Amino acid sequence: MSSDSLLPPNSTPLEVALARLGLRFDDIDLPIERLWNPATCPIAVLPWLAWSLSVDKWDAEWSEEEKRAVTASAIEDQRRKGSVTAVKTALAGIDSLLTLVEWHQTAPRGVPHTFAVHLPAIGADGVAGGARVSAATTAQIIADVVRVSPARSHFDVVIDLAVAGATAATGAAYAALYRRVAAGPDTSDTDWAALITDEIGEPLTDDTGQFLDGSAA
Incomplete structure (x- = not known):
């Protein structure tokens, strides 16, 4: 020793x-x-x-x-965590065009402690549909926002669509809630290439059942 x-x-x-x-x-x-x-x-x-x-x-x-x-x-x-900044940071990591609208920023005001996440289906380059309206993107938004948002808060994912030169909005909590078009013989003059589609190429419809046309965006 x-x-x-x-x-x-x-x-x-x-x-x-x-x-x-x-x-x-x-x-x-x-x-x-x-x-x-x-x-x-x-x-x-x-x-x-x-x-x-x-x-x-x-x-x-x-x-x-x-x-x-x-x-x-x-x-x-x-x-x-639990702040507006945390939610915005999470959204920025998914898509730079995602925006957050809180209940007090709407007219009329919404329900307290609620907010909406807006995703433009038509990007800054004018391209419509595809990955921007995919179920995977929506699921990622929901998962990441739930992870960092206050437990008391509730939110919707809203997909903003530019239709015929005007801006319309349609959305739900999950992309799966969008109606899909039934398959059948095409006897119309519809320009299918101009329609906004989901991630597997199926055209989306609005609340009235009309196809969403992205050619005028």
């Missing part, structure tokens, strides 16, 4: 051996600081660090840079 040992002179061989073993443990490099740092944590261990920091959303397909950024912002994200 070294001279700085605190063991008494009459220590047993077992006590001396355990003390020496403890000294060896002290020499082992334990990278605790690196493991708790999102910038230096090994990528294989990063999901566990994210879990310990209460990261709400994790995708194994993200790049390493995205995973480290999400982990690094976890504490700040938890501080903002």
Whole structure:
């Protein structure tokens, strides 16, 4: 034993051996600081660090840079959780054209503690339909907003449609609530290529049963 040992002179061989073993443990490099740092944590261990920091959303397909950024912002994200900022941040991560309209921003005012998420079916480039009105996109919006919004709040997902030069809005909580067009012989003069469709190419209809035409957008 070294001279700085605190063991008494009459220590047993077992006590001396355990003390020496403890000294060896002290020499082992334990990278605790690196493991708790999102910038230096090994990528294989990063999901566990994210879990310990209460990261709400994790995708194994993200790049390493995205995973480290999400982990690094976890504490700040938890501080903002339940706020308007948290909801807007979640929406921005899905689609830059998503907008949030709270109950007090409508005319007439809506029910307190409610809001709507507006998704334009026709993008800034004028392209209509497709992925923008897919059930997968709507499901992602709902899941991400529920994750960060206040528990007391309720919301609708509204798909905004530009029809014949005017703006109309139609929507529901889930894209599956849209009516689908029954298959049958086409004897009309409908320009099917101009219609707004869902993710599998089926045309959407409005509340009156009319096809939604995106050619005038």
